[in-house]
Every structure is written in C-alpha cells, then in structure tokens.
Amino acid sequence: MKILVCISKTPDTTAKIAFTDNNTKFNEAGVQFIINPYDEWYALVRALELKETLGATVHLITVGGADTEPVIRKALALGGDEAYRINTDSQDSFYIASQIAEHARKQGYDLIFTGKETIDYNGAAIGGMVAELLELPYVSIAAKFDLNGTEATIRREIEGGEEVVKVTLPVVVSCQKGMAEQRIPGMRGIMAARTKPLAVVEPVAADTLTTVSSFELPPAKAGVKMISADNVEELVKLLHDEAKVI
Amino acid sequence: MSVIIFADQAHGKIKKVSFEAVQYGAKVAQQLGVTATALVLGAADNAELEALGNYGATKVLHVADARLNEVETTVFTKIIAAAVEQEAAQVVVFPHNFDGKAVAPRVAARLKAGFVSGAISLPDTANGFVVKKSVFSGKAFANVNITSARKVIGVMPNTFALEPTDAKASVTAFSPAISDADFKVKVSSVETVSGEVPLTEAEIVVSGGRGLKGPENWGLVEELAHSLGAATACSRPVADTGWRPHHEHVGQTGLTVRPNLYIAIGISGAIQHLAGVNGSKVIVVINKDPEAPFFKAADYGIVGDAFEVVPKLTAAIKQRK
Numbered sequence: 095m096k097i098l099v100c101i102s103k104t105p106d107t108t109a110k111i112a113f114t115d116n117n118t119k120f121n122e123a124g125v126q127f128i129i130n131p132y133d134e135w136y137a138l139v140r141a142l143e144l145k146e147t148l149g150a151t152v153h154l155i156t157v158g159g160a161d162t163e164p165v166i167r168k169a170l171a172l173g174g175d176e177a178y179r180i181n182t183d184s185q186d187s188f189y190i191a192s193q194i195a196e197h198a199r200k201q202g203y204d205l206i207f208t209g210k211e212t213i214d215y216n217g218a219a220i221g222g223m224v225a226e227l228l229e230l231p232y233v234s235i236a237a238k239f240d241l242n243g244t245e246a247t248i249r250r251e252i253e254g255g256e257e258v259v260k261v262t263l264p265v266v267v268s269c270q271k272g273m274a275e276q277r278i279p280g281m282r283g284i285m286a287a288r289t290k291p292l293a294v295v296e297p298v299a300a301d302t303l304t305t306v307s308s309f310e311l312p313p314a315k316a317g318v319k320m321i322s323a324d325n326v327e328e329l330v331k332l333l334h335d336e337a338k339v340i
Numbered sequence: 341m342s343v344i345i346f347a348d349q350a351h352g353k354i355k356k357v358s359f360e361a362v363q364y365g366a367k368v369a370q371q372l373g374v375t376a377t378a379l380v381l382g383a384a385d386n387a388e389l390e391a392l393g394n395y396g397a398t399k400v401l402h403v404a405d406a407r408l409n410e411v412e413t414t415v416f417t418k419i420i421a422a423a424v425e426q427e428a429a430q431v432v433v434f435p436h437n438f439d440g441k442a443v444a445p446r447v448a449a450r451l452k453a454g455f456v457s458g459a460i461s462l463p464d465t466a467n468g469f470v471v472k473k474s475v476f477s478g479k480a481f482a483n484v485n486i487t488s489a490r491k492v493i494g495v496m497p498n499t500f501a502l503e504p505t506d507a508k509a510s511v512t513a514f515s516p517a518i519s520d521a522d523f524k525v526k527v528s529s530v531e532t533v534s535g536e537v538p539l540t541e542a543e544i545v546v547s548g549g550r551g552l553k554g555p556e557n558w559g560l561v562e563e564l565a566h567s568l569g570a571a572t573a574c575s576r577p578v579a580d581t582g583w584r585p586h587h588e589h590v591g592q593t594g595l596t597v598r599p600n601l602y603i604a605i606g607i608s609g610a611i612q613h614l615a616g617v618n619g620s621k622v623i624v625v626i627n628k629d630p631e632a633p634f635f636k637a638a639d640y641g642i643v644g645d646a647f648e649v650v651p652k653l654t655a656a657i658k659q660r661k
Contacts, residue, residue, distance in 0.1 A: 323644030
C-alpha cells in the first residue's frame with residue numbers, strides 16, 4: 095500500500111499574527127514554524143499507524159520554497175519514508191492542488207491524506223480539489239479511519255453529529271482530531287530523517303485563480319467590562335440593553 | 341446568467357447556514373445584475389423550497405432524489421456542475437459548513453474557478469472581485485481577489501444577519517443523469533443529537549471548562565443554556581477527559597463557532613480555545629481566577645465561583661423573561 099500525506103508549513107499556534115510590506119505579507123520575524131497540526135497529528139500519524147499495522151510506504155509532499163524543509167525533515171523524523179517538495183511559493187489552492195495531483199498521478203497512491211485545513215489560510219480546499227483532479231472519492235473532516243482490505247470505514251463529522259461511511263480505495267481523506275494521537279519524534283527518527291530522500295521537483299504549469307491583495311487585523315476590543323459576582327442582574331441588563339444579544 | 345447557491349438540507353429541512361448563503365448569493369447576483377438560483381439536492385418539502393425566496397432566490401432547482409439526502413462529493417459535484425452549465429452561472433455560493441467544505445473545493449476544481457472559503461464580506465467589484473475571508477484561525481482577515489471567470493465562495497456561518505421577506509421562489513425540478521455507480525462513498529450510519537440547537541448554528545453558546553471540576557456539575561451549564569435557548573459547548577480538556585462528546589469541543593482542534601453571545605464558564609482562555617470562538621460578537625467570561633487570559637478577549641467579565649455565579653445568572657435570566 096502506498097500512502098501520500100500532504101504537509102503544510104504553518105506558524106506555531108501561539109505565534110503573534112502581524113503583517114509587513116503594507117499589509118501584504120505575513121511578518122515571519124520571531125515566528126516559529128511547525129507542521130500544520132491537522133497534517134501532522136492526525137493525517138501523518140494515522141498514515142504511520144497504518145504502515146505499522148498493515149505495512150505501507152508513506153510518502154510526504156509539500157508545495158513550498160526551501161524554507162519548508164525543516165518541517166519536512168520533522169515529518170520524515172516521525173516516520174515518513176520519502177518526501178517531495180514542489181518548489182514554488184504559490185498560495186493559490188487550485189495551483190497547489192494541481193501540483194499534488196500531478197505528483198499523485200505519476201506515483202499512484204492507494205490513500206491520500208490531508209489535514210482538514212491549515213491553521214493559517216483556513217482554506218479547507220486542497221483535499222477536495224486533489225480528489226476532483228484525480229477523479230477519486232473524497233471524505234472530508236474524518237475523525238476515524240479503519241481499513242479492511244481495500245475497504246475503508248470512515249467516521250466523519252456532520253452538523254450536530256457524526257456519520258460512518260464506507261469507500262473502496264483509492265480515496266482522498268481530510269483528517270481532524272480523533273484520527274490519531276500526537277507523537278514526538280525520537281532521536282533515532284531524527285537521525286534517520288537526515289538521510290531519507292527529499293526530492294525537489296519543479297512545478298508543472300497550472301492556473302493561479304486567486305491572489306491575496308492584503309491582510310488586516312480585526313479591530314481591537316474595547317476592553318472588558320467587569321461586573322461584580324454579587325450583581326449578576328447587572329450583566330443580564332447589559333446583555334439586553336447594551337449588547338442587545340438576549 | 342446567474343449566481344447558483346447550494347442550499348444544504350438535513351432531513352428535508354433547509355439549514356439556517358443555507359439561508360445565509362442564499363441571502364449572500366442573492367446580493368452578489370444583485371451586484372452583478374443577474375438572477376439568484378438556489379439548488380437543493382435530496383428530499384425536501386415544496387414549502388421549504390419556495391421559502392428560499394424569502395432570502396432572495398428567484399428560482400429553486402430541486403433534485404428530488406432520496407439518494408441525495410446525504411452528501412456524496414462526486415455525485416454532488418456532477419450535479420452542481422450540470423446546473424452551472426444550464427444556468428450559465430458565473431458564481432457558485434456554498435455555506436462554509438461541513439457539507440459545503442466537502443463539496444465546494446471539488447466544484448471549484450471541476451469548474452477551474454477561484455475559491456474563497458470562509459467569506460465574511462460581499463465581493464468588492466470596484467477593483468477586481470475581492471472577497472474578505474477569515475485567516476489565521478480568526479486572528480486576521482485576508483482580502484482575496486478571484487481572478488478566474490468563474491468563482492466559488494464559501495460563506496462563513498453566523499456572519500450575515502438574515503433579513504427575510506415574504507417573497508416566494510419558483511421551484512423547478514432538475515434531473516441530471518446520475519447512476520448508482522456514481523455513489524463511491526456510501527453512508528452506513530448517521531448519528532445526530534436530536535432536539536438540540538446545532539452548535540455551529542446557535543446564536544447563543546454556553547461553554548464549560550475545567551473549572552466545573554467534573555461531569556456531575558454539567559447541569560449548571562445546561563440550565564443556563566436552557567434559560568437562554570442556547571447550545572452547549574466545552575473546552576478541550578473537558579472533551580479529552582470524556583465529560584462531553586468531541587462534537588461539543590470548540591477551539592483550534594475542535595469546532596469554530598461565531599454566535600452572537602458566547603458565555604465561557606471556568607475556561608481559562610488558552611490561545612487555542614480563543615481560535616475557535618474569537619468570531620463571537622459578544623463574549624462573557626466567568627472565572628474565579630482574575631488573571632485568566634480569557635478576560636482580555638471578553639466584553640463582559642465576572643470574577644467569581646461558577647458554582648455560585650451561574651445559578652444566580654440562570655435565575656436572573658429566567659426572571660427577566
């Protein structure tokens with residue numbers, strides 16, 4: 095079985111969000127970058143569990159510049175077998191999905207995992223687009239994935255509940271919490287990752303359909319109004335008269 | 341020419357997020373000087389379909405096929421693409437909910453349409469077609485220009501207040517060819533929590549954290565929620581320890597909610613929790629620790645013991661009603 099896990103580099107969840115160049119670029123100064131948590135904790139770790147229990151080769155792909163290599167090495171240290179970096183800084187989801195689909199078409203995977211979204215762009219787009227470009231079934235926001243031969247049983251979230259679906263491989267799945275538990279790479283993994291193959295591939299021609307023209311920060315909150323614990327009636331009054339939410 | 345809006349249903353009822361999407365799509369149609377057509381897949385009453393006119397749809401295409409009661413992305417994409425051809429649609433609008441997230445990117449790739457998900461503004465067409473979206477888990481916004489001829493937009497739930505009218509839409513049956521073989525993903529079971537307000541659609545959310553000490557005290561949260569007609573939610577530790585199911589967990593790794601009012605009880609307000617609630621219009625924090633970081637993100641705060649404050653608050657709300 096061959097599994098492809100799509101990896102994205104994102105700022106750490108606690109990073110300060112600020113912009114430069116007239117609010118057109120994310121300010122990377124002092125920011126620590128990590129593997130997008132949904133890609134790592136859920137997609138990658140579940141792929142590694144399948145490798146350990148059923149036997150599989152786990153490939154990693156990221157679409158990004160040379161600055162993404164530390165996070166790819168970390169994904170290799172966790173147990174990925176080989177990695178591909180498509181060398182482009184493009185941010186458009188269709189362009190990125192086209193690169194991943196092109197790679198997957200050549201390699202032929204049984205399973206393609208992505209995170210449910212990245213924590214920076216929050217696009218939730220790549221999995222569905224890759225599935226469409228490859229004409230594969232797609233299951234989004236999966237919380238549990240089991241495999242019996244070539245039949246996958248997947249639990250996914252829906253509004254106010256969950257559903258269980260069955261699908262025959264190959265399939266594209268976007269992953270969220272519940273799929274697997276976070277792992278920390280061991281020293282052996284980190285050493286091994288140094289020599290694992292990381293191929294740098296030039297992008298294929300594809301359309302860019304969106305561009306970010308600028309970023310903005312939300313207006314600052316006016317500040318919290320404190321109310322005495324002995325006067326909850328005051329809170330009810332404020333919520334009704336001032337905030338007008340009850 | 342038209343704008344097509346995918347109006348998501350569950351058990352034959354159109355979801356509130358779909359009304360928001362229809363209203364958004366109708367406004368985009370007005371901007372472009374074209375008509376707004378809603379598309380409903382699966383069984384639904386005619387009255388439900390006509391009522392989409394209340395939110396600005398002039399026409400509703402309905403595929404009355406019970407196989408479509410649950411989403412299958414390959415089939416839905418095929419149908420939506422067929423509707424786009426028939427109506428010569430330039431823009432396709434989805435609610436950015438679970439079903440929208442499943443289908444919209446597929447449709448965008450099929451149509452080679454630029455895709456913006458989590459839209460929080462109408463397009464600015466003065467200089468291109470710029471839509472504002474939420475990024476960095478609600479900590480910032482990006483203005484995204486869609487440069488392709490066709491465009492797909494996912495509308496962030498609970499962002500646009502509904503302004504219903506009495507208008508009715510005309511309902512037309514739509515029957516593109518679909519075969520059983522198109523259904524690659526088969527639903528084997530569905531579990532929904534019935535009778536409660538769906539968390540992502542709720543206008544008021546009451547949320548509890550570790551400060552409640554144990555599952556036996558959850559009644560405090562439920563009673564307050566009940567008095568307000570609110571949905572209940574929880575922080576990550578509460579879901580992780582199994583007091584409450586995961587689908588009530590809001591935060592970075594859980595759900596994102598954008599209610600009008602979010603009341604946090606015994607939640608310290610870690611940055612990962614804030615990422616799931618920072619789109620709320622008004623935040624009330626009740627915590628016995630005056631240093632809890634959540635107070636910095638709150639509009640109203642009470643420093644006090646939840647076990648004393650919350651029952652008093654519930655009583656005060658009941659009294660007001």
